[in-house]
Amino acid sequence: MKNQPSRPSLPDLADPRKLAIDFSRSAVPRYVQLASLFRNRVESGDWAVGTQIPTVDELAEECQVARATVRQALDMLEEEKLIARYRAKGTFVIGKPQEQFWCEVATDWSGQLLAPEGATIEVLTERERLAPAPVEPSLGQMAEAYEHWRRRHWRNGKPYYLGDVYIDARVCARIPKKSFETKTSMRILRDLPGLEIKEAHQTLTLGSADPLIAELLQIPLNAPIAYVTRSAVDQAGRVVFVGRGIYRGDVIRLDIRLK
Numbered sequence: 001m002k003n004q005p006s007r008p009s010l011p012d013l014a015d016p017r018k019l020a021i022d023f024s025r026s027a028v029p030r031y032v033q034l035a036s037l038f039r040n041r042v043e044s045g046d047w048a049v050g051t052q053i054p055t056v057d058e059l060a061e062e063c064q065v066a067r068a069t070v071r072q073a074l075d076m077l078e079e080e081k082l083i084a085r086y087r088a089k090g091t092f093v094i095g096k097p098q099e100q101f102w103c104e105v106a107t108d109w110s111g112q113l114l115a116p117e118g119a120t121i122e123v124l125t126e127r128e129r130l131a132p133a134p135v136e137p138s139l140g141q142m143a144e145a146y147e148h149w150r151r152r153h154w155r156n157g158k159p160y161y162l163g164d165v166y167i168d169a170r171v172c173a174r175i176p177k178k179s180f181e182t183k184t185s186m187r188i189l190r191d192l193p194g195l196e197i198k199e200a201h202q203t204l205t206l207g208s209a210d211p212l213i214a215e216l217l218q219i220p221l222n223a224p225i226a227y228v229t230r231s232a233v234d235q236a237g238r239v240v241f242v243g244r245g246i247y248r249g250d251v252i253r254l255d256i257r258l259k
Contacts, residue, residue, distance in 0.1 A: 023063075029220075030065060030069050031070075031073045032073075032220055032223075034063060034065065034073035035073040035074075035076040035077060037063075037073075038053075038059075038073055038077055039080075039082065042082050042083075042093055042095075042096055043096055047093050049093050049096060050093065051092065051093055052090045052091065053083065053090075053091050053092070053093060055090065055091075056071060056074070080095075081094065082094065082096070118155050118156065119153050119154065119160075120154045121152075121154075121181050121183075122151065122152045122153075123149060123150075123151055123180060123181060124150040124151060124152055125149050125150045126149065127147050128147070128148050128149070129145055129146075129169055130145060130147075130148050130166070139201070139231045139239045139242070140199075140233045141236075141237050141238045141239065143168040143169065143170065143171075143238055143239065143240065144169070145169040146166040146169055146242075147166070147167050147168075147169050147172040148164065148165065148166050149165055149180070150162070150163065150164050150165070151163050151165060151180070152216065158218065158248075158251070159218055160217070160247060160248055161245055161246070161247050162213065162216050162245065163185075163243055163244065163245035163246070164245070165185050165241075165243050166241065166242040166243070166244075167185070167188075167189075167241050168240040168241070171189075171192065171195060171240050171241075174192060175188055175192060185230070185241060185243050186200070186230070186232065189240065195240070196235040197233070198234060198235050198237070199232070199233040200230070200231065200232045201230065201232075202228060202229070202230045203229045203230075204226055204227070204228050204254065205226070205227045206224065206225070206227070207224075207225050207226075207227055208222045208223065208224060209221060209223045209225050209248075217248045224250070225246050225249050226246070226247040226252055227244070227245070227246055228243075228244075228246070229242070229243070229245075230242070230243040230245070
């Protein structure tokens, strides 16, 4: 029997202490990277709710960072209400990240019609007419011109979504101005008499926040974000809507029914 080639062994992910972490590979501040590592331990159950986590000294030695860096990382988790510190007792886990998800990116048509409960919409720019619009022509027959504006969605005092909206100018002229401040784009289109959405499409990709996005969504530079592109085609095959949006990555969830 021939000898089988040996397979390279993978790190033991069950024990994060066995992983060699090189924090210098990223431009993200070291304490932010460390907070992400600790947050994942809470989410995975490695640091279970109700249990005490290692001391600052132990974490500093494990991760080969300064104690001040560990404290900064733990400050972030404390602000997120994932941990609580007790003098003379230690630091304990009190919550899990997934319990804080409150913005679900809908994957079906009905889900696109409703904004999350308690959400408010802020219009950031005045409407402008664009001809031609910077949208993908492969989606269908393009309109002669589109109206464009930018909106920001808020909930619980936090901005969670930033979106650029492009709507066929002829369609846009029939939409009440108040609708742009209270309804999702898909809901606006659905409620418009005489307009039938024949086809709608959504694409989601992952990325990181540049300085402008970080400022508008109030998140750290290079924090994870989700880019979403949505489009809608009417009964005549014309692209009546294109939306390009950005969700902050720490508050979204994507659920897909597989069967």
